[in-house]
Amino acid sequence: MAIRTENLKMAGKLVVVITAMSAFGYALGPLYKHICEVTGINILSLSERQVPGGGSAGADVKVNTQVDTSRTITVEFDANARGPWEFKPAVNSVQVHPGELATVMYEFRNVQDHRMSAQAIPSYAPHQAAAHFNKLECFCFQQYTLEPGEKKQWPVAFVIDPKLSKDVKTITLSYTFFEVGGKTPAAPTAALAGRAEPRS
Structure with missing residues (x-):
């Protein structure tokens, strides 16, 4: 009888925990939205031209005031x-x-007959753009393993800081993809030397 009572108590506690976790998960979306509105962080809001299909996102979607149009x-x-x-x-x-x-998506395919692990090194031109090129998502953050013939697509999600000098009108983002375990190459600054100056 004592064991059954203890089991019932434990089951009751588990039901309470599961209910609380479900309620917390359900509240995360509205809570995150509220925090973004209070703090003014709104970089993920869609403007009309970002909506898939080119349509309007609706009247309830706020325009991102941090965008310098x-x-x-x-x-x-x-x-x-x-x-x-x-x-x-x-x-x-x-x-x-x-x-x-x-x-922007990058495409990669391992054309070798063996498994490989690889990673990318990014570089920027002009050099001063690096401090203002904020990557929210990038395949360069980690290593990847691909099987022979395997093809992958990876996104680069970024925001350019409005504090970037107004003289800079073109930025080149360059990646060097190399196999892990071999010699790590230097960032491709030499290849970008001809494009290091901002364009008018």
Whole structure:
């Protein structure tokens, strides 16, 4: 009888814990939204031109006031493959406003006959853009293992800080992808030397 009583008490406690966890999970979305509104952090809000299909996000979606629509910056994407594999951006360039969230995909395929682990090293031109190029998501943050012939796509989500000098109108983001375990290459600064000066 004592064991049954203890089991019932334990079951009751588990029901309370599960109910509390479910309520907390359900409240996370509204809570996160409220925190963003209070703190003014709103970089993930969609403007009308970011909505898939080009339509409006609706009247209840707030416009991101941190976006400087008076400026447009061209971001060019470069990929350097230091080995027998395929590595390239899905697009060569995009145009963004400072403060605007943008996402670009990079494609990678292991064309070797063995498994490989690899990682990317990013670099920027002009050099001063690095401090203002904020990556929210990037495959360069970790190593990846790919099987022979395996193909992957990885996103780079970024926001350019509006504090970037107004003289900078073009930024080149370059990645060098190398196999882990071999010699780590230097960032491709030499390849970008001709593009180091801001364009007018």
